[in-house]
Amino acid sequence: MIVVEHLTKKYGDLVAVRDLSFTVDKGKIWGLLGPNGSGKTTTMRVLTGYLSATEGRASVGGFDVFEQPNQVKMIIGYLPENVPLYPEMTVSGYLRFVTEIKQVPRPKRREAVDRVLEAAGLEPVRNRLLRNISRGFKQRVGIAQALIHDPQVLILDEPTIGLDPAQIVEIRQLIKSLRRDRTIMLSSHILQEVSQTCDGVAIISEGRLIVSSSLTELASSFADREGIILKVRKGGREAAALMRKVSGVDKVEQDGTELRLEWAKGRDPREEILSIISQKELGLLEMRPMTPTVEDIYLKAISGGTAQ
């Protein structure tokens, strides 16, 4: 549904996006993950036709973003990072205006406004001025305007930024409920967001793609490694030195009294580790398996290496 091929965008000498390629299949929710300034917003702006690209191609729903911008704009609903609101308009007046510029046919406009007011839970504020509603409602209005022409593709730039935890949960629920047969792409620098809402993730850093795949595939790419996290009462450094000697353990990270041990799958040195700890009376407080999370991949990715 969304295809990006060798996309490069430069602002003068600054390269914001560098040779970026990824694909999002129809009906998936894909997260665009990366630290601030990694090129997420730029990528989304190119996809929505707000910015041109320096090199490369992109298409949405089979339409080329640069050759057929209007067709692309007809099928995309876009929530920019700064929710584009006219403070002097009422919620419903604003949505009415958006139906007009998004080419919703006149007889369907009222229905479209009512539909998104309900979908985004905006009924209680429909006649309030946009300048007077809370941050959470503003974000909902932003999502409502993106939905108004019932687009096949939703592009949401940082949909939960600046919200309080309760609002974040609500907006996530809302995004999941919008799914049906839509393709959704959302950007975030928050990991839980992606692991909780998305089917897959494209991680970018400094404008480069680190990895793009489904969350299950990502987890299984870690499957040839296993590990545990240990917590001892005292002597973290000493414990780490001992653990390095255990056969099979090829990676030991120590942080105070917490140790992270890894080994290749199938070598399971856990019993040996346990017996060393009890012999040396290190005082085992905690021992749990290390399951790779999006966090691990992400942290590895942005610290320079790749996910593998």
Next chain:
Amino acid sequence: MKNMWSITKRELQAYFVSPIAYVVGAIFLCFSGLFFYIQVLQYEYYSNYSQQMMSYGYGQMPNVNQVVYIGFFFWLQLILILVIPLLTMRLFAEEKRTGTEELLLTSPLSVGQIVSGKFLASLLLFLILLLLSGLSALFGFLYGNPELLPILSGYLGLLLIGAAFISMGMLFSAVTENQIIAAVLSFGTLLILQFLYYVFLFSSGFFKDILGSVSFTSHFINLIQGNLDTADLVYFLSFTFFGLFLTQSVIQSRRWR
């Protein structure tokens, strides 16, 4: 056309819910009333003088169109230099500052439709102000008998010069995201162009010809004197279209940053 009108409607609504339209309108109408009053006083002075002269057997009564209306129109044009930038400064600068520009430019609208929609909104608001200022001009017909056609030509001149000013104000609003800067740039540029007319008056030869055709004031003066000439119409229309075209180009080109 439909898309353009959606933009126009929203812009007009924005004008009328913000204090700008009312404040600027009130100032404009105050000045317009004041200027008309000054011109009528001037007429009174001249006609007293003429009556004295005529009692000696020479001279004639002053022409109402010449004394009252031409002066009135000229004053109005001067105040437009202040008023129009205040109406246009918001148009693009504010959209950029608040990010609503992103909504417009990612909607299936052409930049031309956005620019012309906003232009039309400002022009309509200006037209309303102009019609209201015409109320004082009506008093001339109540107490005298001025010729109608030169007055209509004068109003056409005001409308055309207003349209040209609006297109220039929009251009400056499109290049910055600060409304104050947009207003000051348009105000300064219009004032400089206005002063070109005085350079024109006191220069000579080829230079004078060029200044005469470039300066909007000399074309405007033709119109308020009732000399409806296609050259002047073409001048104002092309000035306006050029301004709109540049505005559109500025917005288009920002995509390519």
